[in-house]
Amino acid sequence: MGASGTVSGPDLSVQIGSLTLKNPVMVASGIFGYGDEFRGLADYGELGALVLKTVTREPRPGNPPASRTVETPAGMVNAIGLENVGVEALVEEKLPLALSYGTAVIASIAGDTPEDFAACAEILDDTPVSAIEINISCPNVRKGGMAFGVDAWASAQVVRAVRPATRKPLIAKLTPNVTDICAIARACAAAGADAVSLVNTFSAMVVDVETRRPVLAANTGGLSGPAIRPAAVLRTFQVARAVSAPVIGMGGIWNASDALEFIIAGASAVAVGTVLFADPAAGNRVLAGIREYLVRHRLDSLQELVGSITLRDGD
Amino acid sequence: MGASGTVSGPDLSVQIGSLTLKNPVMVASGIFGYGDEFRGLADYGELGALVLKTVTREPRPGNPPASRTVETPAGMVNAIGLENVGVEALVEEKLPLALSYGTAVIASIAGDTPEDFAACAEILDDTPVSAIEINISCPNVRKGGMAFGVDAWASAQVVRAVRPATRKPLIAKLTPNVTDICAIARACAAAGADAVSLVNTFSAMVVDVETRRPVLAANTGGLSGPAIRPAAVLRTFQVARAVSAPVIGMGGIWNASDALEFIIAGASAVAVGTVLFADPAAGNRVLAGIREYLVRHRLDSLQELVGSITLRDGD
């Protein structure tokens, strides 16, 4: 795997607002909880950042059980429904363990109202989290979540409410379930987001044809995994051209080549999600592959690659 | 495969406006051209309807070559760009061959303006096509296509323009690349569409990381195949609840169980697309499986199944 770990290797660092990540590979929100449960299955401290499960002002039970996830061709549909311990328990019980990995930890927040988001951000402002991701794109809750993220004005409202509550870099996480994701990205950036991340899941449904009921207890959920990758790459490409803020790309990344598609299309950083359920060391594998690619292509820094796509002439 | 072909089998017929299809399995537009090229590879006359490649007023060359399609996990991305012979050549040269299968033939039309669509419909009104599908959802053309389909008012404009041009049943084909597909479905139905079909492809991009260029000559394309199935099933479910017009569901159907998901979620008929490239007899396989399911579940008619989903309580 080439020059991995050598001191003279390419520069992999990434700038997200005032935050510098040591490399572009992050863990996506909701995949590995508050960071402690996967401990020991890979060297998560090696990655650029760990985004924790989205939390809300108060703890939430999430959607009813049986089932909350279901497999689909090259993907899965989940409807966890933002089950979480609440922002206060996150800070008191969970954060110290997540921080012990020795890499940047990013909190993810959600709420029913812009004020809810702001309240979470205010609490997190006093903690060592490196940044705050604003989840306005969860398809699995009735109020809040995607209801904000599908509307540019409502998205901006949330970002505007959070902005004064913290000096931490703010990342707005976008849903792909919209007609014009660029408009929403621009609205978030204008409202003060330092970066945008995308995509959250594509809303979806799986039917059990024998019982004629939805497989998910919540009826609907969000599609993730390799299945959505080409759709996620396009949205990353579009948003990267629409805003000057850095873009964190994700959706179906399984290997380094997948991650490089996002980076070349315009992502400054990438996140691995679903793949971690199959391969807990996928982030490390992707990181090693990106480093190897840079070495092989004699690129001194990742920055040279970000958005370096050359379009075809078209017709 | 059970009772297939027996006279006393379940009633598979489907009503689309004034049109009765003998069964619910159709071939999706753009997959098998004008119907002649696949001849002999399966018994296409056995299927409920054949939707021909979208045509425009004038012939179109489509997108530049190399490449127009690329494989992705459990799917493919295409950017054919509506290459077609034009509505007149369709009627004169292609239609007789398509009609010779002995099942319903549905023409699909597109254009840059509502008048273009109307002109095509007028020409088709004098032919034996069973219905006309209005393609306002092609992601692979710059003008027209999806530009109409992402906007409820513009979609309705097209349907309204076509409605007086023909007495044939009209089917509006919807794009999933929107925030609210139900609003668009309702607008089309209110404007005179007898049915809606969905989904067309999800817009997507694939990057060649070695050349750092898009694989598709048109840069972007549309994602189809099993990858999108759960996202397509949800949209079919939503639209079937939003309009009283019949819904034709498609997107990633590979086998009978997949088709039944769409039907139980609310589709009166289904279409097979991408799967035909792998298995030219997939439509027949799906049809046999649906018949077998009805027999096994002692259902006398397909109608009992359409939209028969029972939702879970949710939280």
Add this chain to the structure above:
Amino acid sequence: MTTREGPSQPTAEGTDGRLVHRLEAPILESARLPAGYHRLVVRAPAIGAVAQPGQFLHVWCHDPTTIGTPPAAAVLRRPYSISRVWSGEAVEILLQVRGVGGRMLSGRRVGESLDLIGPLGKGFRIHDDLRTAVVVAGGSGIAPVPFLTETLVARGVRVVALVGAADDDRMPFPVDRAEPGRATLLPLEAVGAEVTFVAEAVEGKLVSEALEERLEELSGPGAEVMATGPVAMLRQVVKTAGESLPVQVSLEERMACGVGACRSCVVPVTGAEGIVYRTVCRDGPVFAGGEIAWERLGR
């Protein structure tokens, strides 16, 4: 045994001191069994050394060398109970082939490796004063019973196993009806259980009814029920025996991570402040029968 791409030394998982390993375990045996079951034995001393009965392995169904390419089917791992541990060196799973993942695993061959994570979850609690374990198993719930029995017997516990299935031919083990009026499973007897096999089609009753019949006889201080199998059976067992005896049940739920992070596999548990969700993969799969809010279990 090598650990793939992860750290080569397993580290403590979380803060509860448990050891969880991810490893590529060489397949030592891959055998088709009756009734669509399959046995896989892998060399995994690191897991064998610490595994408890009731714990499970999270298994990647594909060839470990293909982990870098996304599959269409079996994108997620599959949970399987540890069915036996052989001299602490080898670990056995007993799987009923239900879908695509099981089919793939049943095609894996000796000489290949299995990418697995384990041991996971909390197994059966074996209290010091346990004297008699009434092990009730239905269908593929048979899988963890050999390991459980061996462990209990080694601890001096009497194991009374009531095993149920729809018919004799629905079992991975041959049913022995040599002794008139009694059916048994010799492989389970061999590990020290007193076995009663109950085929609904032959005996005309369910295993939970067999439990009811023997409940009085088996009740007493130091007795406990440990049940594995379909939810309907577990619920019935708790109803039947829950008043007289402590009951532990092993639950199944769809999983993604398998380690308690993603909250996929929750079940409703009645706690001090009402119903809370607990994970099958980390808080379970074994729960006290009384704590499950059965009416909210869904499906």
Add this chain to the structure above:
Amino acid sequence: MTTREGPSQPTAEGTDGRLVHRLEAPILESARLPAGYHRLVVRAPAIGAVAQPGQFLHVWCHDPTTIGTPPAAAVLRRPYSISRVWSGEAVEILLQVRGVGGRMLSGRRVGESLDLIGPLGKGFRIHDDLRTAVVVAGGSGIAPVPFLTETLVARGVRVVALVGAADDDRMPFPVDRAEPGRATLLPLEAVGAEVTFVAEAVEGKLVSEALEERLEELSGPGAEVMATGPVAMLRQVVKTAGESLPVQVSLEERMACGVGACRSCVVPVTGAEGIVYRTVCRDGPVFAGGEIAWERLGR
């Protein structure tokens, strides 16, 4: 041989009278060859009886019995030239393993079947007055050459084959350098071609340059060039020989349907009314070198 789910009797395809079959063809040989090539021979008399050199098969890479479940990779079929026809009964393809589809096919075994559609496309036009065919092949363009040569020789045509590769070890056939100053490929000689092998690394030239050197000698009435290989080579061959001789080229393009319906695989052709798109799968893969609009070929 059985036709899967389709009609059991092949019918005329379209209106041009060609016969196309879809069938499950038993694999008779599956052999690893040098340089990452693989040979698959299947029993398919229906195809063998009508195949023309230059035509191809559209191959489903997976086990035919899994056609009802969607795959993650190799969702589409893969096009491969017919490399040989054995006594009209068996058909051979010679594939260079490039990606996932090729890898799968190289893992298929004797006794299994291959789900294939063919013969597809229009092959090389063999005119009645053809006397000398100069067959120029680069890289995996070697695949159709044995079938082409055999057919030409049977028609009394002299076949001069110029075969190029980067080096001797990039060929599926062993390079014979027994005769000083000349390299050849015995399997191609065996079917009747006069072979000159040109390894860029050894001879220090490209196969198109070898063609240039011999062009005058080979030109004359009844002579024609037939070229298969990478686009850059084909373009060079047309440039070199196009003025002196008719040139036919076999093109490759990404396919979906393989039968001319989906318009995936088009190439730009200069027609009476400017540039039009023609399909590689149905109008080709063999085109007149002069009709291709090379500058618009893309990539």
